Amino acid sequence: MVQIVLFLLLLNTSACCGFGFRGCSQNYPATNIMWCFNQNIANLSDVISMIPDNVTTINLSKNKIRVIPPGSFSQVLGLKNLDLSQNQLDSLKGGEFRGLVVLDLLNLTSNNISSIHSSVFEGLTRLRTLLLPFNRLATISPGIFNYLSAIHEVDLSLNMLKTFSCVESGGSSTLKRLHLFANYIQRVNVSCFPALEYIRLSNNSKLELQADVFASNPRLKFLLLQRVKVEALVGLSMDTKRNLSWVAFSLFLDKSPLTVCRVIEGMDQLNRIEVDLKGSRLPQHNSSLLNCSAPAVVIIMDANFGNVAHLSLGKGNTSGLYLINCGLKQISYTTFDGFQGLKTLQLNQNKIVVQQDAFKGLTDLTSLSFDRSKIRDIDPNWFVPLKKLTRLSLIKNEVLDLAPKVFSALTQLEQLYLQFNLLKYITKKPFSKLRKLTKLNLSLNIIDFIEEGSFQDLTSLRYLDLSGNHIKRLTPSILSGLVNLRTFVLYNNRLHFRSYESPFINLTSLQYLEMNYQGPGGRGIGDIGPHFFQGQRQLICVGIGHSILLNIHPDAFSPLVNLKQLYIAGVIMKTTNLSAVFSPLKRLKKLTLYRADLDTLPANLLPPDNALEVLKVQSNHLHTVDKMTLDALPRLRTLDITENPLTCTCENAWFKSWAIHNAHTQVPYLYNLQCDNDRRAAYLWQFNDKACSYEEVSLTLFITCSVMDVLFVCLCLAWHTQGPAIRYLLLILKAKLRGRRGAAGTKFQYDAFVSYSSKDEAWVMGQLVPSLERPAAGAQRLRLCLHHRDFRPGTAVLENIEAAIYSARHTICVVTRHFLRSEWCSVEFQLASLRLLCDGSDVLLLVFLEEIPQHCLSPYTRLRKIVRKKTYLLWPEKPEEQDAFWVRLRDALKDEEEEEEEGGRGGEAELARLIG
Numbered sequence: 001m002v003q004i005v006l007f008l009l010l011l012n013t014s015a016c017c018g019f020g021f022r023g024c025s026q027n028y029p030a031t032n033i034m035w036c037f038n039q040n041i042a043n044l045s046d047v048i049s050m051i052p053d054n055v056t057t058i059n060l061s062k063n064k065i066r067v068i069p070p071g072s073f074s075q076v077l078g079l080k081n082l083d084l085s086q087n088q089l090d091s092l093k094g095g096e097f098r099g100l101v102v103l104d105l106l107n108l109t110s111n112n113i114s115s116i117h118s119s120v121f122e123g124l125t126r127l128r129t130l131l132l133p134f135n136r137l138a139t140i141s142p143g144i145f146n147y148l149s150a151i152h153e154v155d156l157s158l159n160m161l162k163t164f165s166c167v168e169s170g171g172s173s174t175l176k177r178l179h180l181f182a183n184y185i186q187r188v189n190v191s192c193f194p195a196l197e198y199i200r201l202s203n204n205s206k207l208e209l210q211a212d213v214f215a216s217n218p219r220l221k222f223l224l225l226q227r228v229k230v231e232a233l234v235g236l237s238m239d240t241k242r243n244l245s246w247v248a249f250s251l252f253l254d255k256s257p258l259t260v261c262r263v264i265e266g267m268d269q270l271n272r273i274e275v276d277l278k279g280s281r282l283p284q285h286n287s288s289l290l291n292c293s294a295p296a297v298v299i300i301m302d303a304n305f306g307n308v309a310h311l312s313l314g315k316g317n318t319s320g321l322y323l324i325n326c327g328l329k330q331i332s333y334t335t336f337d338g339f340q341g342l343k344t345l346q347l348n349q350n351k352i353v354v355q356q357d358a359f360k361g362l363t364d365l366t367s368l369s370f371d372r373s374k375i376r377d378i379d380p381n382w383f384v385p386l387k388k389l390t391r392l393s394l395i396k397n398e399v400l401d402l403a404p405k406v407f408s409a410l411t412q413l414e415q416l417y418l419q420f421n422l423l424k425y426i427t428k429k430p431f432s433k434l435r436k437l438t439k440l441n442l443s444l445n446i447i448d449f450i451e452e453g454s455f456q457d458l459t460s461l462r463y464l465d466l467s468g469n470h471i472k473r474l475t476p477s478i479l480s481g482l483v484n485l486r487t488f489v490l491y492n493n494r495l496h497f498r499s500y501e502s503p504f505i506n507l508t509s510l511q512y513l514e515m516n517y518q519g520p521g522g523r524g525i526g527d528i529g530p531h532f533f534q535g536q537r538q539l540i541c542v543g544i545g546h547s548i549l550l551n552i553h554p555d556a557f558s559p560l561v562n563l564k565q566l567y568i569a570g571v572i573m574k575t576t577n578l579s580a581v582f583s584p585l586k587r588l589k590k591l592t593l594y595r596a597d598l599d600t601l602p603a604n605l606l607p608p609d610n611a612l613e614v615l616k617v618q619s620n621h622l623h624t625v626d627k628m629t630l631d632a633l634p635r636l637r638t639l640d641i642t643e644n645p646l647t648c649t650c651e652n653a654w655f656k657s658w659a660i661h662n663a664h665t666q667v668p669y670l671y672n673l674q675c676d677n678d679r680r681a682a683y684l685w686q687f688n689d690k691a692c693s694y695e696e697v698s699l700t701l702f703i704t705c706s707v708m709d710v711l712f713v714c715l716c717l718a719w720h721t722q723g724p725a726i727r728y729l730l731l732i733l734k735a736k737l738r739g740r741r742g743a744a745g746t747k748f749q750y751d752a753f754v755s756y757s758s759k760d761e762a763w764v765m766g767q768l769v770p771s772l773e774r775p776a777a778g779a780q781r782l783r784l785c786l787h788h789r790d791f792r793p794g795t796a797v798l799e800n801i802e803a804a805i806y807s808a809r810h811t812i813c814v815v816t817r818h819f820l821r822s823e824w825c826s827v828e829f830q831l832a833s834l835r836l837l838c839d840g841s842d843v844l845l846l847v848f849l850e851e852i853p854q855h856c857l858s859p860y861t862r863l864r865k866i867v868r869k870k871t872y873l874l875w876p877e878k879p880e881e882q883d884a885f886w887v888r889l890r891d892a893l894k895d896e897e898e899e900e901e902e903g904g905r906g907g908e909a910e911l912a913r914l915i916g
């Protein structure tokens with residue numbers, strides 16, 4: 001008896017230590033991190049109760065948490081990093097973080113917190129960083145900092161504070177950095193923060209500072225006071241000024257009696273100033289902008305300088321000069337007179353005409369950038385004096401063409417950034433002589449042709465980014481010279497290969513190859529033939545996919561014996577023999593087959609002695625998980641199978657219990673996995689598998705078979721005598737089934753994703769959004785996804801777009817000439833079309849803002865077809881017709897649900913017709 005009880009106890013403990021979490025996934029290989037972001041988590045207790053007690057980081061960002069019950073984290077007392085940003089917390093009442101004595105970082109950014117009880121941070125004796133920006137705090141509770149005995153940095157930016165006084169909020173002898181950006185602060189008192197080194201008070205327009213406000217902060221070095229009355233800075237005491245090494249402020253020269261030199265007077269230790277000139281012009285007469293000893297780094301922003309013959313800035317030895325958005329129109333060699341020591345020069349966001357000799361005196365320059373400056377032509381003569389230049393950046397200009405050997409004077413150049421230009425062809429060896437270049441970025445141009453030998457001299461190049469272009473072909477001759485290339489990014493092009501090609505054969509150092517998203521406007525990747533990766537033994541990581549057509553030859557991967565990571569996504573792999581293709585990948589550690597249209601996984605996915613640790617098969621059509629498949633992956637630590645239509649049947653019973661009980665392989669978000677078939681048990685983990693033992697299965701099988709037999713005989717008989725009636729029955733059944741499928745699939749976050757060119761933003765924001773999101777009474781509110789508003793920051797643009805298209809019921813394309821010209825819109829259109837191909841749902845809805853002649857549409861086969869069929873909406877010029885337009889648009893957005901009803905009705909109608 002005792003033994004049995006003991007055994008049961010043992011069973012129970014082993015159950016508690018298996019993994020699979022609710023709303024979270026454990027990081028691998030650093031298992032001390034839990035990722036729980038963006039999972040719709042509202043009940044924190046549910047989630048935390050499953051988390052292993054030794055995790056040190058939990059990321060709960062972007063959920064729906066409104067309250068944290070006291071003691072919520074008592075099970076994870078070793079927590080060092082806690083991210084609760086982007087939730088809906090509105091107050092902290094005390095006890096929320098009880099016991100977290102080793103917590104180091106607490107991120108509460110972007111909640112709705114308006115009150116914090118004094119005792120909330122009690123016990124957080126090791127907390128170093130507290131982030132509270134983007135909340136609604138109007139006051140700070142008394143004594144709140146007294147508990148934070150190790151605090152180092154506090155961010156209270158973007159709240160509604162009117163005053164800040166450490167006398168009330170509690171002092172700290174350890175606080176070094178304090179951010180109070182963008183509040184409504186009029187008065188500050190930081191006298192009880194003796195260790196303070198950095199304070200950001202920018203954008204508090206009513207701020208007043210007494211001369212001695214920082215008298216008790218002898219270590220204050222960084223003082224940021226942009227968009228604050230500049231007198232506040234000028235009035236500070238000499239002692240305070242003398243220590244400062246970095247200041248930022250705003251100054252409108254045209255109206256103010258002050259000059260930059262006057263403001264920084266007395267700041268002897270200064271090595272960096274950042275001045276926002278609020279659109280000022282250059283001072284008239286001979287009073288120059290900075291005729292005093294200027295600090296090492298000078299950043300001037302937002303001025304209106306025009307043609308600058310002579311900046312006459314520095315007497316000092318400025319080494320970094322940044323003139324950002326300064327309205328510069330023309331620069332010549334006199335402009336930078338007196339700047340011989342300059343090492344870094346940034347002229348971003350100006351519309352400059354650069355004279356041939358502009359950089360004549362700047363022989364020490366190592367870094368030069370003019371991003372977003374509307375430059376069309378790059379003149380080789382600019383670079384002749386720049387013998388020491390190692391970094392050149394020309395991002396987001398309008399460069400159409402590169403002259404032959406344009407950079408060849410830059411023999412020391414190591415990094416060259418040319419992304420976001422209008423380059424169409426790479427010809428005539430523009431990169432010749434760049435033998436030291438290690439990094440070249442040509443992404444987001446419109447390159448569709450690269451001449452052979454263009455990269456011949458780039459023998460040191462380690463990183464080449466050609467993503468976001470229209471490249472169709474790459475051959476060994478085009479890529480010759482790149483013998484040291486390690487990382488090659490080919491994301492979002494139109495590459496198409498034939499089975500005999502081996503484009504990368506001479507890239508003998510290649511380790512990382514990224515070639516996702518081939519297709520928009522092209523034919524898809526095509527054939528990855530048997531020689532495609534020939535000679536690529538050193539490849540570690542390959543990403544490939546998001547393409548209409550991709551065929552992988554069974555021998556294609558055979559050279560990749562050292563491959564550790566393989567990412568395949570957005571392609572149809574159903575017909576590929578996965579076992580054969582993957583059989584050479586003995587060292588593979590991480591395999592992703594995301595949205596690959598798979599119905600099953602083969603039993604021998606990888607070779608017998610494989611090293612696979614992470615397998616991700618999200619968004620496929622897997623109904624069951626085969627035990628043999630997993631048995632053949634002995635080192636598997638993570639199996640991500642989310643977004644698959646798993647069935648809760650006896651076939652999956654073993655998987656359910658394995659996922660819950662095994663202590664080796666984690667199934668991320670296990671407790672969120674839903675049953676696709678069963679209405680009673682919504683989740684896989686709830687599925688009752690007691691009836692799945694062997695005898696019962698065979699008994700059930702026997703009974704089912706007998707019943708089926710009898711039914712079949714009856715059906716045959718019935719068909720003979722009652723043919724039509726049975727057909728109606730089938731029709732209704734079909735319609736009903738269709739209806740159910742629709743219901744199961746309606747988990748869309750948005751009603752529509754709107755694809756439009758930024759040039760048409762006025763219409764979208766002024767007409768479309770108000771009419772659909774905030775309609776007149778009676779009409780239903782629709783949820784729209786707009787890229788500038790709803791995209792997740794930090795994710796790559798393309799992934800954002802794709803996620804948007806799949807999380808919205810429809811994609812509205814706002815078609816204008818701008819739309820047709822915009823690269824992103826084209827990608828959005830193509831991806832929405834791809835969805836038609838992959839899941840058969842046509843989500844596109846076209847709204848034409850202007851009539852566009854057929855011939856302009858010719859590159860867009862599908863668009864043209866849609867226009868021919870006249871299944872699009874045209875925005876009427878006349879205001880009185882616009883109401884009708886909105887009605888039609890709303891109808892179109894609703895149609896899916898109704899179609900299903902119609903399906904049902906259609907069936908019944910047909911029934912009636914047949915009977916009648």
Ligand SMILES: *[C@@H]1O[C@H](CO)[C@@H](O)[C@H](O)[C@H]1NC(C)=O
Binds near residue numbers: 031032052054
């Ligand atoms: C946490 O504990 C489990 C077992 O209790 C152990 O396997 C794992 O290695 C520990 N993780 C860390 C990061 O210490």
Ligand SMILES: *[C@@H]1O[C@H](CO)[C@@H](O)[C@H](O)[C@H]1NC(C)=O
Binds near residue numbers: 043044045046
């Ligand atoms: C969260 O879930 C637990 C049980 O898992 C329940 O006791 C508690 O009431 C829930 N809390 C909220 C706020 O719904």
Ligand SMILES: *[C@@H]1O[C@H](CO)[C@@H](O)[C@H](O)[C@H]1NC(C)=O
Binds near residue numbers: 059062081082083
């Ligand atoms: C948590 O995830 C978000 C992305 O959703 C990221 O911005 C944030 O930095 C992460 N926090 C930590 C501590 O890793």
Ligand SMILES: *[C@@H]1O[C@H](CO)[C@@H](O)[C@H](O)[C@H]1NC(C)=O
Binds near residue numbers: 083109
């Ligand atoms: C805190 O959260 C914000 C918003 O999610 C995120 O952008 C930021 O990176 C986080 N900070 C840290 C240090 O994790």
Ligand SMILES: *[C@@H]1O[C@H](CO)[C@@H](O)[C@H](O)[C@H]1NC(C)=O
Binds near residue numbers: 088090112114136
């Ligand atoms: C934020 O809190 C205020 C009250 O302080 C409330 O009116 C508002 O609805 C809340 N916003 C959200 C998004 O929860």
Ligand SMILES: *[C@@H]1O[C@H](CO)[C@@H](O)[C@H](O)[C@H]1NC(C)=O
Binds near residue numbers: 188189213214
């Ligand atoms: C800050 O508060 C302390 C204590 O009340 C006071 O002595 C000091 O003068 C105040 N400083 C400023 C600048 O108001």
Ligand SMILES: *[C@@H]1O[C@H](CO)[C@@H](O)[C@H](O)[C@H]1NC(C)=O
Binds near residue numbers: 477480505
């Ligand atoms: C590729 O390398 C081989 C052997 O080093 C060489 O013979 C061949 O010319 C190279 N091809 C190109 C196009 O550079």
